Amino acid sequence: MSCATNSYVSLPAYKGPFGAAQAERLLWRAGFGPRPGQAKALAKKGVKNAVLSLTRPAGEKLVGPAPTDDKKVPIAPLDARGHELLWWLDRMVRTSAPTPERMTLIWHDWFATSIVGVKSQKLMLDQNQLLRKGGLGSFAELLLNVTKDPAMLLWLSGNKNTRLSPNENYARELMELFTLGAQRGYDESDVREQARALTGWRGYYRQKTGASDFRYEPNLHDTGIKTVFGKKGNFDWQDACRLCLEHPLHPSFFVRRLWSYFIPTAPGKKTQAELEKLYRGKYQVRPVVEAILQHPDLYRGPRMVKPPVVYTAGLLRAMGRGVDSTRWVRLTLTAGQRLFLPPDVSGWDDERWLDTATLRGRWDLVAWALRSVALDEKATGLPSDAFKLLTQAQSFWHVPGLLPGTRKVLLDFGQRSLAAKASPATVLNALRQLIAISPDLQTA
Amino acid sequence: MNVRRSAPAVALATAVACFVSPASATREIVVPSRVQVVATEFQLALSRRTIKSGRAVVELVNYGEDDHDLRMLRLARGAKMLKIRTVLPGDDAQLRATLAPGKFVLWCSIADHRKLGMEARLTVTKRT
Amino acid sequence: MTDRIRPCGCADFSRTELFRRAAASAGEGLPPIESGMPLPAGTGLSRRSFIARTAGLALSVYGASNLRLPLLDEGIAHAATQANESRVLVSVFLDGGADVLNLLFPAGDSRYYELRPKLALSPDIGVPFDEDSRLRWHPSAQAFATLHGEGKATVFPSIGYTSPDKSHFTSRHYWEVGATDATARTGWLGRFLDQAGRADNPLQGLALDNRLQPALATAKVPVASMDGPDRYSFKAFGVSGQTEARMLEALGQLGLAHERASDKGVRQAGDALAQSYRLRGQVSPFGTGTITSPVKYPGDQDDDFPRRLASLAAMLAAGLPLRCVALSAPGRYDTHADQADELSDGIKLTADSLLAFQRDLEARGLADRVLVHVWSEFGRRARENGSLGTDHGAAGFGLLLGTRAGGKMVGEYPGLTSGLDSEGNLKATSDFRGVYSGILEQWFETDAGAIIPNAGSFARPKLVR
Incomplete structure (x- = not known):
């Protein structure tokens, strides 16, 4: 544990060419895409140091203009609906340390909590800060902190789970979604007994400030003997978490779930076993993330569809634009991922980011991103040449190469439009839009 | 419930309103005081207890199951009643007003909601 | 202990398979129970998500995850060859609890003026209801009176169920699932489609909305929701x-x-x-910008309801294979306050649009194939409250519209003297489950017993001619 970098020597690490293309994929998988020039600079470090520079950033700076609404008024994350989302989106766009921020997003999906149940932007942001702070540290610590987090207590009825009327909501999800996986090594009796162990947390409703004053009340805790996973004891909420972590099926769940956020294909048996070994008993997140990010599967395997929020933040990063509109709240919702509003406690479905509705949402996202830089249709000084216009549109998004199929369609579009006397500015506007919606930019 | 009702606005907003040309001129920016009031059955929760006087935005979010509205009155003789119309479950609405320093009482005026607990206090302090 | 452990055996890999998903899709039943949401008092039911995804700007298909769109196209095309004879039910929801004492107000019941000193409508406005001389139509509901006069409207003046629940969510849920069962997860129309529908035709159950209407939630066959076609x-x-x-x-x-x-x-x-x-x-x-309706619909471009009905008539005329269609009417019926103003606009647009739809179907020669069912989750308290409104009540208002509707009132208006329950709400004189059973048997010619729990125990009104 003291020397995390050496502990996964038996894990395969990517040895192939590590150029701007590979560095760009890494920046999308472990962050929110490159800023202009960033992929090239990262490629110079080589894969290992590139990964470590992301997972162990030296401090964090927010680079660029602070977030505002459409009237250039600073956002109010606690007092205006949707501004809590803008606050987070802005961090994704401006951070100099994208991987901790991406981990925060992963934990938000892992411990998916919705403002519909919590009803407080402050409590949602408090939880967000907790996830950010512990995002690359100990999962054991994170789990304890999430278990007693006020937003989570409200969301999964932990604040209603008392000795006299136990509530199984959190106990069930703790095992099913957070640590073990559905029907993996526990049964209904374990759910009931874990619920008893978890009793004692309480939140109070205060006039003026709403739900607040969350604390552990020993007299609400069930002090009887519980039987969990075949073990007997006078377990409390910390034991409930510990028992899950010590369960023989926890490391396999943890590794598979964490892996799935970065790589769309299953890990090989040996890799899975080695990652479990790396994690077991230590519960450290960072070494596992570092091993996954260096794994050959990340660079050689298929592309992944970017989650809508990652896609959005990436468009703004590439454009050098900050968060300057409240429209992103509605647009990210339409694209299928409104932060702080996951569809349910199991989070978003990574297999289903794209359908006819969310694709239309992504189209609108791109249109809105491009709105302020759209060229006047009569703008002059542009080449009447489809190749050159395509090159300009590519350099707008900083994408040097396109998939052959995409390139052919876009050139064909440019040529036919120009032949029909379309203005070059119109064609360029359309090409920017089409490149952003193409599979090239929707996946990485 | 709100989804269905607000959908036309959404679609129009994305399809039509966003094609209005952007305003480029920079105007002087006035940052208003803001407070969010979350309505549930039968409580009002404020995002802060104290705000500064002057221009303010009061936002009502209905996270409840019934309709709710907001009435807001400064505890002073002749003060004018401020109102946010009925907000459907899941929906929100804003009130823009210039607030004088003082103590305000806020409540939901629908049925007996105030009696059931939907009342709160807000202090407005002088903006310095 | 080891023998209790059953490792996940899935060969293919995705996070989805790692844990159960409570997906809000029709194929898996009604929208999910919201974790962490408080339970409405006295029920085992969690509230349904009211901030669902608003993304369905076009067609969203539910419960057909294994079918790709080209296959669905073929299914729709195949089903369309048989669509010309099949009967269609359109379900129209009045959201919030429509007040029958306002829509069909008892001008001839003196208790009405005692219980509603401020809200009661004047006894000389509106058209008299010729099946019960005590009742008159709300002036904004003139279009319903017109349809009723033509024998194309069956009125349910006090419809509900025993032991009524006064939570919007719970009572609406009962109506949607066709049973007073808080745990049921498929809609009553969904269960009909599971029996009578096809595995490859999502248009058989169509919500004209940006989300699925839960009454259409199926367990087996796909259904769809469509917001405005022109919005895509x-x-x-x-x-x-x-x-x-x-x-x-x-x-x-x-x-x-x-x-x-x-x-x-x-x-x-x-x-x-x-x-x-x-x-x-x-x-x-x-899309409304594309279709040519033979009649003029009320409202303007921003009004969803008439726009959706106009599209629906065009889709039926084009032979699209629709069986059950569900949508919500405009207006706010949860009138706790300032009732009078809020109600009339919604009622008028609803009634005028449904009349235009009927005329549209008649002009297109489709009227004999379509039955429209109008419902609300409950009625309002007979006695007005102190804010010029009414609180949640019990029995409510319903209609069945169309050339094939029976046209005779089902259940009588119970009156405000002996017709109120202990809480001062109208008692039901017809049961929605009996009406559903009647629709299934008489309109869809199917066995209601397989779809509505305890169907045999509810009286069957004659609904279809």
Whole structure:
């Protein structure tokens, strides 16, 4: 544990060419895409140091203009609906340390909590800060902190789970979604007994400030003997978490779930076993993330569809634009991922980011991103040449190469439009839009 | 419930309103005081207890199951009643007003909601 | 202990398979129980999500996860060859608890004026209801009176169920699932479609909405929701005219170029692009900007309800294979305060639109194939409250519209003297489950017993002629 970098020597690490293309994929998988020039600079470090520079950033700076609404008024994350989302989106766009921020997003999906149940932007942001702070540290610590987090207590009825009327909501999800996986090594009796162990947390409703004053009340805790996973004891909420972590099926769940956020294909048996070994008993997140990010599967395997929020933040990063509109709240919702509003406690479905509705949402996202830089249709000084216009549109998004199929369609579009006397500015506007919606930019 | 009702606005907003040309001129920016009031059955929760006087935005979010509205009155003789119309479950609405320093009482005026607990206090302090 | 452990045996890999998903899709039943949401008092039911995804700007298909759109196209095409004779039920929901004492007000009941000193309508306005001389139509509901006069409206003046629940969510849920069962997860129309529908035709159950109407939630067959067909457009700033049309073509071409890519991620994106392009081609003919209705619908471009009904008539005329359609009427019926003003606009637009729809169907020769069911989750308290409104009540108002509707009132108006329960709410004189059973048997000619629990225990009114 003291020397995390050496502990996964038996894990395969990517040895192939590590150029701007590979560095760009890494920046999308472990962050929110490159800023202009960033992929090239990262490629110079080589894969290992590139990964470590992301997972162990030296401090964090927010680079660029602070977030505002459409009237250039600073956002109010606690007092205006949707501004809590803008606050987070802005961090994704401006951070100099994208991987901790991406981990925060992963934990938000892992411990998916919705403002519909919590009803407080402050409590949602408090939880967000907790996830950010512990995002690359100990999962054991994170789990304890999430278990007693006020937003989570409200969301999964932990604040209603008392000795006299136990509530199984959190106990069930703790095992099913957070640590073990559905029907993996526990049964209904374990759910009931874990619920008893978890009793004692309480939140109070205060006039003026709403739900607040969350604390552990020993007299609400069930002090009887519980039987969990075949073990007997006078377990409390910390034991409930510990028992899950010590369960023989926890490391396999943890590794598979964490892996799935970065790589769309299953890990090989040996890799899975080695990652479990790396994690077991230590519960450290960072070494596992570092091993996954260096794994050959990340660079050689298929592309992944970017989650809508990652896609959005990436468009703004590439454009050098900050968060300057409240429209992103509605647009990210339409694209299928409104932060702080996951569809349910199991989070978003990574297999289903794209359908006819969310694709239309992504189209609108791109249109809105491009709105302020759209060229006047009569703008002059542009080449009447489809190749050159395509090159300009590519350099707008900083994408040097396109998939052959995409390139052919876009050139064909440019040529036919120009032949029909379309203005070059119109064609360029359309090409920017089409490149952003193409599979090239929707996946990485 | 709100989804269905607000959908036309959404679609129009994305399809039509966003094609209005952007305003480029920079105007002087006035940052208003803001407070969010979350309505549930039968409580009002404020995002802060104290705000500064002057221009303010009061936002009502209905996270409840019934309709709710907001009435807001400064505890002073002749003060004018401020109102946010009925907000459907899941929906929100804003009130823009210039607030004088003082103590305000806020409540939901629908049925007996105030009696059931939907009342709160807000202090407005002088903006310095 | 080891023998209790059953490792996940899934060969294919995705996070989805790692744990159960409470997906809000029809194929898996009603929208999910919201974890963490408080239970409405006295029920075992969690509240349904009211902030669902608003993304369904076009067609969203539920419960057909294994079918790709091209296959669905074929299914729809095949079902369409048989669509011309099949009967259609349109379910129209009045959201919030429609007040029968307002819609069909008892001008001849003196208790009405005692219980509603401020809200009661004057006894000399509105058209008299010729099946019960005590009742008159709300002046804004003139269109219902017209349909009733033509024998095309069956009125349920006090419909509900025993032991009424006064929570919007719970009572609406009961109506949607067709049983007073808080745990049921499929809609009553969904269960009908599971029996009578096809595995490849999502249009058989169509919500004209941006989300699925829970009454349509199925367990087996696919259903769909569609917001306005004309809303499914792709615009970009600084691109117009012919270039815009070409840009859209290019969008489709990008899809075609990649929908069979060997890389899974690229393929997913290509597939979505191709599907979106195809869908736009399929739905755009039914947009209000495109269709020509033989009658004029009320309201303007922003009014969803008439716009959706006009599209619906065009889709039926085009032979699309629809069986059960569900949508919500405009207006706010949860009138706790300032009732009078809020009600009339919604009632008028609802009634006028449904009359226009009926005339549209008649002009297109479709009227004998379509039955419209209008319902609300409950009625309002007979006694008005102190804010010029009414609180949640019990029995409510319902209608069955169409040339094939029976046209005779079902259940009588119980009156405000002996017709109120202990809480001062109207007692039900007809049961919604009996009406559902009647619709299933008489309209869809199917066995209600297989769809409505305890169907045999409810009286069957004659609903269809």
